Amino acid sequence: xxxxxxxxxxxxxxxxxxxxxxxxxxxxxxxxxxxxxxxxxxxxxxxxxxxxxxxxxxxxxxxxxxxxxxxxxxxxxxxxxxxxxxxxxxxxxxxxxxxxxxxxxxx
Amino acid sequence: xxxxxxxxxxxxxxxxxxxxxxxxxxxxxxxxxxxxxxxxxxxxxxxxxxxxxxxxxxxxxxxxxxxxxxxxxxxxxxxxxxxxxxxxxxxxxxxxxxxxxxxxxxxxxxxxxxxxx
Numbered sequence: 618x619x620x621x622x623x624x625x626x627x628x629x630x631x632x633x634x635x636x637x638x639x640x641x642x643x644x645x646x647x648x649x650x651x652x653x654x655x656x657x658x659x660x661x662x663x664x665x666x667x668x669x670x671x672x673x674x675x676x677x678x679x680x681x682x683x684x685x686x687x688x689x690x691x692x693x694x695x696x697x698x699x700x701x702x703x704x705x706x707x708x709x710x711x712x713x714x715x716x717x718x719x720x721x722x723x724x
Numbered sequence: 725x726x727x728x729x730x731x732x733x734x735x736x737x738x739x740x741x742x743x744x745x746x747x748x749x750x751x752x753x754x755x756x757x758x759x760x761x762x763x764x765x766x767x768x769x770x771x772x773x774x775x776x777x778x779x780x781x782x783x784x785x786x787x788x789x790x791x792x793x794x795x796x797x798x799x800x801x802x803x804x805x806x807x808x809x810x811x812x813x814x815x816x817x818x819x820x821x822x823x824x825x826x827x828x829x830x831x832x833x834x835x836x837x838x839x840x841x
Binding site (some may be wrong): 651653659662663666670702704712714715716718 | 759768769771772786793826827831832
């Protein structure tokens, strides 16, 4: 199975900050990497697919990059609604696996 | 708009069975693969199972293989998850999800399964 490791596990930041979350795969997954945002009590929401493509309706302050084993999710200017937990997920091979999550908190 | 509505969750004793349902609407259900994903309380997301659009192909996480069965009824626009030999570690919110255009672009609201004596 492909292991997905996110860092950091938690992150404190302020409104207006730029933040970056990283995700590392245990083997190459090409660009089969997706990012999700989840708020408490809600289902996850797709933000970025294929490593760098912005899902329709997602603000442009979100961006993704990377290929192979190393990926990043960046938020250019944090807004209050961005404080949530973020997950990466590989769709390269079964079983599908998620990272452990990064909790983004208000500083 | 696209809707996925899970049902069937509840409290069940260890070793017993439960069947979850996911009713789909506002899209051509029979044309799309469907997933189950779960989330234990306070924990991360865990993919559980996948069924192809026509039901011919099924894939499972190792943690549920041999105990859970995914199925679908395309005439009823409904996805199922039959869960047998339930364990405490199966306690989670179970989501159904699909990929209408992009990976996991639509999710249900989830249904909570609690395995406890």
